[in-house]
Amino acid sequence: MSLQPGKSSAPRKNDRFSSTGFILAAIGSSVGLGNMWKFPYITGEHGGAAFFLLFIICLIIIGLPVLLAELAIGRAGRGSAATSYVKAGGPTAFAPFGLLQVITPFIILSIYTIIAGWTLHYAVQSFTGKLFTNADFGSQFTAFTGGYMPLVWQTAAIALTMFVVGKGISGGIEKFNKVLIPGLVILLIILMIRAVTLPGAGEGVSFFLNPDFSKLSAEAALVALGHAFFSLSLGMGILLTYGAYVDKRQSLGPATVAIGVGDLIYALIAGLIIFPTTFSFGIAPDAGPSLVFVALPAAFSAMPLGSFFGGLFFILLAIAALTSAVSLLEVPVAYVMERWRFSRTKAVIICGVVLLIIGLPSVLSFGMIDSLTTIGSKSFFDWVDFITSNILLPIGGLVTTIFAGYYWKGAADAAGLKAGWFKVWLFTLRYIAPVLVLLVLLHTSGILKF
Template sequence: MNLQHENAPSAGKSDRFSSSGFILAAIGSSVGLGNMWKFPYITGEHGGAAFFLLFIICLVLIGLPVLLAELAIGRASRASAATSYTKVGGPKVFKGFGLLQVIAPFIILSFYIIVAGWTLHYTVLSFSGQLYSNSDFGGQFGSFIGGYMPIVWQAVAILITALVVVKGVSGGIEKFNKVLIPGLVILLIVLMFRAVSLPGAGEGVSFFLKPDFSKLSAEAALVALGHAFFSLSLGMGILLTYGAYVDKRQSLGSAAVAIGAGDLIYAFIAGLIIFPTTASFGIAPDAGPRLVFIALPAAFSSMPFGAFFGGLFFLLLSFAALTSTVSLLEVPISYVMERWRLGRGKAVLIVSVLIFLVGLPSVLSFGMVPGLTNMGGKGFFDWADFIASNILLPIGGLATTIFVGYYWKNAADAAGLSSRWLKVWIFTMRYIAPVLVLLVLLHTSGLITF
């Protein structure tokens, strides 16, 4: 088998998703760690159900149109994210924007794979009961991330990801998501019922679902818009790349709706897990790793069968993390195969090793190397996150909206929408989405605050 010609993007993307496999893979890219530890917190901070409603509006009005645009560009180009814009007739300047959408997931994966390793480690610790042998959960977490073991788990996570991606789109990514996404759904449902049945859980449910419109503000609107944008994996080349593997008979409009619904349901159930649990045990639902790796283990240690339910929770996080890492890795793999005409096996090996090496400064920035811990107020890990998530991703999304709204002559044919919806989509991409995505960029980069 000639891998170079069978799997290279420029060879016509002969390795394709099935219809259901594509939707599951795209949902898998959006189902990540952020919705588990960030979404519940920002929802509670900005008005509970009122913010959730605002998030839905942003997802429908802006998220889905941009998602559809990325899928349409990818399918029309049958190319990597880096060349997809120019392959469908865009100006050369858009090749630079496309390349940014290869660089961004590469950087994201370099630090995201570290956190994926943490979730795998904590899954083993919880199921074995070792996690609960010492009640100093903050000390345990600090000792772990400040040592060398995270490098081992970083390697494990990138190895699992590489073993999936090396098998190709239909034989690797699709099959992987067809197993993990149903498994993730089962874990979500089990943990949700466990959470809402805890003593005092009703207070957490009320905090999550009771609307407080007084907390809605311009800041809340931008936070909702930003989360809708990022939770759908927009601006990071994933959907451009996945679109190139989609069959021409697949309805992109229906797929976009299904992907958005999957992301929304996951975020909703995540809230029904986090808020009841934190309310039951008197834990502040703070954002970030501290909630997941310190506060929640303390809660699991106090509930019946806590080691088991804690293990299920971290297994859920592992599934969510790995479906995202697989999607992230495919973006630079697609580019490397196209650019240097490499077979998939060689491309996966080279890119995986590079990601591991580039991620070492991030994994060592939690205390092992003091110089990496505080670099202008942020650690190396935090700087990598800030640059990729807050700058590169919005720029990528902005490029997509401008390209579709003003440059792409064949957008109508590629999207496959009815005339009524097509007019709405083009209007959104031309006049609404660019302005709002630019506001997200200015907000996440810190140039405007409220």
């Protein structure tokens, strides 16, 4: 979409998602780094398959109803995330919360593009073999993140994201996902086959697929619920924004299920890549984020054609990161176009430059500047991650459930559900989702402890 200053910024008919393009774009926003970077280690911490089953339950009972609510609100409002609640017919009191769902993804993107840059760097290093010239992968990672090169790679990730978003909805985001999502699937299958055929991989598959319910706890349930929210991109304005580009003839119920299934399959295959590999090489599955950039390179270095499979793995991560980054950037771009009536190109450039500036403290907080490396108990990067993931996202989800459950008179028409399903959906949004999301907020913010 290319809008000239002074013209309406409402989504145009000729720049909306096709039915397939919308589902692929929404899946692209959900299959980000979370299920490959975060899901394996939280699953490892909370008992493997039992936690995975808990995650599935959370996805179905809470995740999908809230996902449907966000899409329906976005389509009814036909504006940016900042104005969707009011344009859909809600009270103006919800306007600040809509604006919050523009600010949140922008802040997330400031650190998300840093990790996306890491994946691009590691893909190049792996394919060229340079990653494996030094067996001390921990020191390699520390030296890399503590230098200036991550800023270069972050800039590259931002530039790629800006290029795609600058092309518009149908010509940019949709085409991008139509190419990369099938490519992502192919890479997932190749890496899964390689992982499950490694010596000793069966133990990892067993850990992932055989549930041990004794490991479950109230904390595990809240972690699973929080991850369901994060992995579906809920509470961050993406689905409100994408909903505005969905044709009114698109059935949102089946689309919501398709997005949830795509997210679930991605999580499943991610587990079948990570756990067989870690168990095969004696790596702890709950090693935390260092699992991806320290432990797994050690595993790739020890397997036949390790440079090739390591390169494929980091290309997979880069694709997952960029498809999500595109969705995150579209949220503030849509707002800037709507608020100041800028052209898409101008809005993308403004957002990209500001994004690079506000990301500087985070990218420099890995050892370059001591005052940013340690602020209390966390680095600047970790504080940004903590505030957005653990506080702002649950608040966004909570606002959506309260709005759709209690204030939105047009919910029935917008959701397009049959009477029976609508009653179940509304009951969930009124009485179940708000309570559980509030518990997640209290837990992730540190107020509620176990």
